[in-house]
Amino acid sequence: MGVVGVVGAVLGSMAALFVLLVIGAALLKSSSRPETTTPVAIPTYEPSESTTDEPSPTWTPTRSHSQSEEPTQQETTPTQQQPKVTLNTSLKNNTVYRAGALPRLSCPAGNASIFNHSQLKALILKTGKCMDQAWGPILEKQGIDFSPPSYAIAAKRGRGACGDYPSAGSMVPYYCPRNNTIYASTSAMARGNGNARGYGQIISWHGGIISMLAHEYGHHVQNITGMMDSWWRASLDSSSQSGKLALSRKLELQATCFGGMWMRSVASSYPVNTSMRARLFWFYGQVGDYPGWPRDHGKPVNNNLWFRQGWEKGKTFQCNTWVAPSSTTS
Template sequence: MPTRQWPQPPQRRKSGAGVLGVIGGVLGGLAALFVLLIIGSAMLKSSPGSDTTTPVAIPTYEPSERATHEAEPFPTRTRTREPSREPTREPAEEDDTPVNPPAQVTLNTSLKNNTVYRAGTLPRLNCRAGNVSIFSHSQLKALILKTGRCMDQAWQPILEKQGIRFSPPNYAIAATRGRGACGDYPSAGSMVPYYCPQNNTIYASTGAMARGNGNARGYGQIITWHGGIISMLAHEYGHHVQNITGLMDSWWKSTLDAGSQSGKLALSRKLELQATCFGGMWMRSVAASYPVNTGNRSRLFWFYGQVGDYPGYPRDHGSRTNNNRWFRQGWERNAAYQCNTWMAPSSTTS
């Protein structure tokens, strides 16, 4: 794998532009920040990964209450609840009843107490994968798009219930390679899909994911069952959830403010491991219908013991042990607040 450079974040703008505006202006040079879930260990000979990691003890708390160690004031976003979609009807007679203004919803967009942590569990969904070969571009692309719609169906109701405005991500799926708003996909020497917050798009190359790209081995050389790749797309969808809930904004602000490289890397690992936990939640929500039988569940847990930071490169995605731990956390605990990596012990996000 070619050396991956960790780009320095740009200077903070003094204007009032939002953080996503900053991200949009620099993403051409910072695409590596959003190439998500690097398979470093895939280049090593497969070694037994842990599938017995201990779940993380995340305290049950009310997300609207700011943690005492969180900076004042915590970020918020105020929006108006959507008007009713009921068809309008002419009143039978003059109605002098005062019309109340739409309710205002104040969302907490901070890392530790984000409104998303109120969302609870993902509903059980009927999302059957069928018999799909990951080595067929047309079959794998169709499965990615189908399961993407299932992810919409899972996340939309629980987010909207909390007043979070939902919009689905876009997809750009190539057989070999392409170029998008965040650069080439796959990136040079990489085969991973990635989420681009500049245009809310998940980019992926089916050929690279299945067979590899250059010196980077493909997922198909680690796990041939399509659930492995789909779980990675669920991770990327997790980044979309982070984006529309304000988590990614808050992460980027914290990254700009971090005074050391190690601090920036620690923040990156928490962002990535949280997305992995969100991915685990979704895989559990479709386990009965996909289906994920006992054998494939064991394969998934083993798979997440093989992915993570590559020795000698920036520790920006978390160790193999912790990738396994947070995927299992999402699968076994299946509650949004259980994916709060920002409140977890540092040993679980290393």
């Protein structure tokens, strides 16, 4: 099956668990709660200058954003040599952390209804292209081989390379690294699936669903930068279930941070005004792990924190969950 296939199967099954987290959030929070948020302290991180696979990074106030390279040289002419980029695919010092901020792009969403399949599908595909335009150039600039993900968007349900979508009792989309495809059911996301409440029953504004697709796109970034393979190897090496869950939370919270980066990059054109931003922050404070369910995505307060980290800090190295204090990834 291979590493990528096994990872795909794991991520497919993790998608089924995520709906339980959303359900718990929705049940524990009153529907009459105002959609406001109180600012939280956002940690500040600068990447380690080391490029070794096993660095000893710390979470500290600002340090210089610099990593040394050890490129090999390839002779192109008798008098000119072209450096070859050496990529770091580790979790803690991955080359992606050097990519910096996403460009500010125009990506107007319009008035699409999340309860209309054709409108929501069109919006997902449109914003997906905007994500390509945002992530592609900054990754390629670092020598990362970029290719966009594919999409399979069904009105009801379908069968993908990593399993059925939505999974039984689930309404969440999922990313399958086996074929680099994001799978989603518009009806499940908007209206729910069985006893699973949909995102549209928590926040009816389309920005909520699109931000979740930006999270899935974050998994694609993790995949093409080698982090997903590194995460899977670390999971296999972990001798305890608690250790595996801790790694899963870091993976998921990083994808949420990347999603926050992208939503901020299109905020002026999408648009995400002050009111909608508050609703978006509130939304991410409603989803996460709850007692009785697997602790694989992080507490609601940390989902909120990492989405805001991506939004407010806006640079890839600020999404390095792998060196963050355990309290922020619990």
